[in-house]
Amino acid sequence: MSPDWRSGAYRDVGGTLLDVSKVVGYVDAVKLLGGGSPLVKALDRALGGVLLAATGGGSELAISLFDGKAEAVRLGEWAVTGLRDKIKGYGRYDRTQRLQAAHTIIATSAFFEALDDVGLPFDMRAVALTADERRGLTGAGSTVREVLATEPPLPAPHLDHEHFRAELRSGYLVHAVKLLSFVQGLSVGETLDERRWSALAAALADAAGLRYEDLHRRLVAEVPEFALWTAEQRQRDMGTALARMETVLRSLASDHTPGDVAAMLVRAWTSTLDRPILSEGDVPEDLVIPTLGEGYVDPGFRVRPIDTVASPADESWWAETRERSDLAEFLVSYLTTPAATASPLLVLGQPGAGKSVLTRIVAARLDARDFLPVRVVLREVPAEAEIQDQIEYAVRAATGETLTWPALVRAAGPALPVVLLDGFDELLQATGVAQSDYLNRVAAFQRREADLGRPVAVLVTSRTAVADRAGVPSGTVGIRLEPFREEHVRRWLATWNTANAGSLHRRGLTELDVDVVLRQPALAGQPLLLMMLALYDADTNALRAASADLDESSLYERLLTAFALREVAKTHVAATSAQRAALVEMELLRLSVAAFGMFNRNRQWITADELDADLRALTPAGRAEPAGGFRPPLNQAEKLVGRFFFMQRGQATRGGARLHTYEFLHATFGEYLIARLVMRLLTELAEEEAAASVFGPARCRDGRLHALLSFAPMTNREPILEFLTELAGRGSSDDVRQLPITLHQRLDDRSTDGDVSGYRPTEAPAPDRYAAYSLNLLLLAVALKGEVRASELFPDSPDLAVLWRRHALLWQATLPTASWWAVVFTLQTRVAWHDERRDLTVVLDRGSIPPPVDPYWLYRAPPGHHLRSAGSWQQTRWDGLARQSNLVRDRVNELLLHSMEPMIEQIGDAMTTFVAHDADTAYSIAAALSRFHFAVLLNERRDKLLRAGADAVHAVTRCWTPMVDHRVRSRATRKVLELTPLIKGRVPEEVRIEWIKQLTADSP
Structure with missing residues (x-):
């Protein structure tokens, strides 16, 4: 057979066509490596013809299991010895098949070799068979066929090697159990109990594993290529590891010379090593972009x-x-x-x-x-x-x-x-x-x-x-x-600095230092963004000049402005500084529209058609825009957005047409641009609002802000709010900080004059857009001011808590689940009082646990209210809570109710019966009982147990008022009394006795 023969998936092996694309077990592996050899034929005879003819059975095959063991061991040796010569001259795929075959043989042979290693409690050669045993020998034949036909697991570079060893041992154990189960049925097997047989099977599997390791090492020594299949990680010098690929593969390759077309492809690919690693976008003429071969660093x-x-x-x-x-x-x-x-x-x-x-x-x-x-x-x-x-x-x-x-x-x-x-x-x-x-x-x-x-x-x-x-x-x-780690960044910068040493020196600039770059780990971690930082610094050492405590929003502003200015300078050479500044602002506004387009569609990319539609909606044809407003020429939008270094342009061809998409190289660029545009619009609206108030009650027109912020909550992208807080901290006026609250107050009668009806990144009904806009105005107010009171948002409401709850339920009802939970884990409310009315303070708080529930606030009992001195009260039936939960089917409420079901079955009204602890604190009987119950069962510290017990006793002894059902009192008292024996020795005995006296005393 010619090693280069590739006319089909079958190979001529010893006169038999073998489908090598489906090599599975020992038999096929042996055939592939030389099924016609005398050694193979000897083993075949010993195994009753099962190897080459795949036939056999009965007593001959069963007896030959032991007679053929030596031949199987010899075949394992044969598979390893001279394997290099057996695969020499074959192509890549054929060598892989033969390596797999060799592995199958050594993995199977290891099992047979292990029979000599486990110290069998009998001599296999001395096994005597009765007539009945001979009639049952077909079970052994089946076991042999199964061992030989089973494809052992292969080591692979993507699999953990320990996992592979465990999988291999598991297969050996299955074979061992089946084989020994056969022997156990013979007369010789009656000498061992079940425990000894199980231990023997495990020992055989372990021994086979050790034999495999030895054969595997010898196989690797014979053909080092096989070592590549193991997944054991080899820590190397970072270097350019992919450059070592050539060396490794050259030692393994055949002597084949590729044909003309293949050779042309090779030359085409190889020539790219000498080309700049950055193939898209323009770079300054005086900078040198390292070549692909020099500048690539393996991540x-x-x-x-x-x-x-x-x-x-x-x-x-x-x-x-x-x-x-x-x-x-x-x-x-x-x-x-x-x-x-x-x-x-x-x-x-x-x-x-x-x-x-x-x-x-x-x-x-x-x-x-x-x-x-x-x-x-x-x-x-x-x-x-x-x-x-x-x-x-x-x-x-x-x-x-x-x-x-x-x-x-x-x-x-x-x-x-x-x-x-x-x-x-x-x-x-x-x-x-x-x-x-x-x-x-x-x-x-x-x-x-x-x-x-x-x-x-x-x-x-x-x-x-x-x-x-x-x-x-x-x-x-x-x-x-x-992402790149420090060692990757260090190596990349070494190449960059070497390539540009001359240019930097001529312009009086210093090389980019790794410590300067690592101040921005999110950008330094991606090779293309690292290139962007290097290009930015290579202009005037701007990155080095930035202070170490430069906040993130300032860095992004400088980066975006610098690259936008570079693009403007290419096409507006004669423009003045003021004109260039205005053009830069327009460039960034256009990019901001792209960022909002991605954000409002809840993805990280936008198609060219979608971007065009957004720009058209925000800049109607023929409409005069105010200075610095949205006014990019639509026929340039795709080209302009696509050429920015920090934008990645995707492309596909369908039906002969080019389909383009855009994406920021790092999502934070888009998030900063969103915050930047929002602050710019707020500033303009605040100026419009102030000017309008001079001449009358006219209001600012928030059409564009409404269009951009009425499709998705800003909590979907956490950095947006962080950027807004940073931008507001740079000296935003009080008018700007107050404007989101003002706009929120006007929600129900806001003017639609100036609305951008054509901007529809997604289809959303009016309630959903109302909810999103109201929530975003609240988020803006909190980000700009630090905290906002509900009384500021709803100044005319007779009950702020009710109105707040209605808005919160609207947000929950209209937002996708993931968006709602993002809100939940961003905002937090704290109860407050305003002119004896319930109020709420809303803050940004992503980490802390909300404060405990305040029953006084729930039941409209401001400081000085009679409930704070009433001792106890009950105003809501617990079954009303259960029925409401049943009707609404809110998951959170049902989970809380589910956790309380055992208590509800006993004393349901304890959930809605409250006791005043003092003028500032109240709690329900259910809360007091639960706290004491868990303190007892969980063996809490003495101080916690004393506090929980005192609260429980106080709760059930203070609820002797006509407002509380007597059944609640009696059942709650019984529950506390049931716990008192369990705390004996854990609290002072005099305290425990005093609690019992209080609990058993007559009602007042």
């Missing part, structure tokens, strides 16, 4: 199999696995395993994490003798095309040659095709659910190609956030690129 990564219950878009799901630093080794290892051709490898990361650059570097580093890399930029190929058509399109774009996929594979010879599909997220964002099955189509393509003898490995890149929007095929392995 850390995490790797996990993605099964049906995985959450690859969830940060916490990835946190369950360790971060690794051996990306080069992992990629090499993965591409040499059978898994590479079975399903795609999904590479995830944040915008700017280096996913596309990784595909460029992998394509350039793979050895052409072993691999045929084909990089497919999905934004540049037809989105609706089949996988094969997209590959052929990319090949033509890279080489100018029109070649079918099968012809390309034939030209590659034994090299394994590796297709790099870059930018699945762009395809998904631009085309929607039409591509949600794309990964399954990729896996189907791989299955078809393997069946046809053209196995192919596929790597797909995507942004992490969209990973849950597409079906993921079974067997998919995912890796996520991690």
Whole structure:
């Protein structure tokens, strides 16, 4: 057989066609490595013909289990010895198949070898069989066939090696139990009890594991390539680990020379190593962008199999696995395993994490003798095309040659095709659910190609956030690129500073120091954002000049302004400083509209069509805008937004049309721009409001603010409120701080004059928009002032608490669940009194536990009210609470009611019976009983137990008033008395006796 023979998935082995794409067990593995050898035939005879003919059974096979053990051991030796020569000259995929076969043989042979290691309590050769035993020997034959047919687990670079060992041992234990169960049925087996047999099975499994480790080490020594399959992490010097890929693969590669087209592809990919690593956007002429080969730094990564219950878009799901630093080794290892051709490898990361650059570097580093890399930029190929058509399109774009996929594979010879599909997220964002099955189509393509003898490995890149929007095929392995750590940043900066040392020196600037960069870890962690910081500092050492305590909003303002000014300077060379400032402001306003478009659609990206629609709605054609207002030329919006360094442009092609999407490289850019625009609008509205009041009762027109803030609460993005607080702290006027409260007061009769009716990022009914706007005005007021009273929001309300509750219920009813909980964990209220009316103070508080409930406030009892000296009162029937909960079906209320059900069954009215502790504190009998009950059962400290007991006794002895049902008193008293024996010895005895006296005394 010729090693380069690739006409189909079958191999001619000893006159038998073997489907190597489906090698599973010992039999197929032996055939693949040389099924016609004398040693194999000897083992086959010893096993009764089961090896080569897959037949046999009965007593001959059963007896041959032990007779053939020695032959199996010899075959294991044969599989390892000379394996290097057995795979020499084969291509990448054929070597992988033979390595898998060798592994199957040593894993199976280890089990047979272990029979000599466990110290069996009898001599296998001396086993005597009765006639009845001979008739039952088919069970052993079945066991042998099962051992030989079972495919042992394979080590893999994405799996924990300890997990692999445990899985291997589990398989050995199954075989051991079945084998020994057969022997146990023989006369010799009657000498051992069940416990000894179980211990013997475990010992056999352990011994097989040790034998496997020894054979595995010898296999690695024979073929070092096999070591790549283990998942034991090797910590290396950070360096450029992917550059080592060439060295590793060169030592493993065949002597094949790629054909013309394949060679052209290789040259196309390799040439990118000498090109600047930053391929999009303009950079200053006097700066040097490092080349791809020089400037690429391998990031850390995490790797996990993605099964049906995985959450690859969830940060916490990835946190369950360790971060690794051996990306080069992992990629090499993965591409040499059978898994590479079975399903795609999904590479995830944040915008700017280096996913596309990784595909460029992998394509350039793979050895052409072993691999045929084909990089497919999905934004540049037809989105609706089949996988094969997209590959052929990319090949033509890279080489100018029109070649079918099968012809390309034939030209590659034994090299394994590796297709790099870059930018699945762009395809998904631009085309929607039409591509949600794309990964399954990729896996189907791989299955078809393997069946046809053209196995192919596929790597797909995507942004992490969209990973849950597409079906993921079974067997998919995912890796996520991690943000740079200090060592990555340090190495990247060393390359940058070396490349630009001359330019910086000529302009009297200093190199960028790692400590300066690490002041902004969120930006320094992503390679593309790190480049942005370097470009920003390379202008005037602006980043270095910024004070160490520069707040985040000031940094973002400087960054955005600097890059906007650079863009303006390119096209308005003759503009004055004032004109440039105005143009910069317009650029940032346009970007702010894009940020709001993403925010109001509850996603991190926006399509070009959506952005155009938003800009048209906010800048109606022909309408004169005030100075500095929204007035970008719509036909330039896409170009202008797309060219900014901190914006990532996605693209896909469908039906011949280009579909574009935009996304900020870091979500915080958009969040800052939202806060910036809101503050700008508030400032303008406050000036309009002040000017209008001079000439009469006219009001400011909040149409644009209403349009932007009536679709989603700002709590959906926590940094927005943080930026607003920082911006307000820079000297906002009292008028600006007061304006959100003023606008909130006018909600029910706000003028629609000036409303932007055409701005509809999503479809939302009027109540939902009212709720969102009212909530956002409240959030603005709290962010700008620190705290707001409900009496400021509803100055004319006779009962502020009732009106506040109605608004809160409206927010809860109209907001999505996740948005509502974001509100709950952002705002907190504190009870207050205003002119003997109930009031609330609203604050931003994300961390503290809310204060205890104040019954005086609940029942409208301000300081001096008679209830505070009444001793006790009962105003609500507990069954009314239960019925309300039953009707409303609010989850939180029902959970609280559920936890109280045991007490309700005994003394339900204790929940709504209250006792005044003093003029400032009151509590329900239910609360007092619960606190004492848990203090007793949980063995609380003496001081807590004394306080809880005193409160419980006080509660039940002070509720002797006509306002309280006598049944509540008697049942509550009995419950406290039942607890008193349990605290004997835990509180002073005189205190306990005094409590009992008070509880048993006659009513007053």
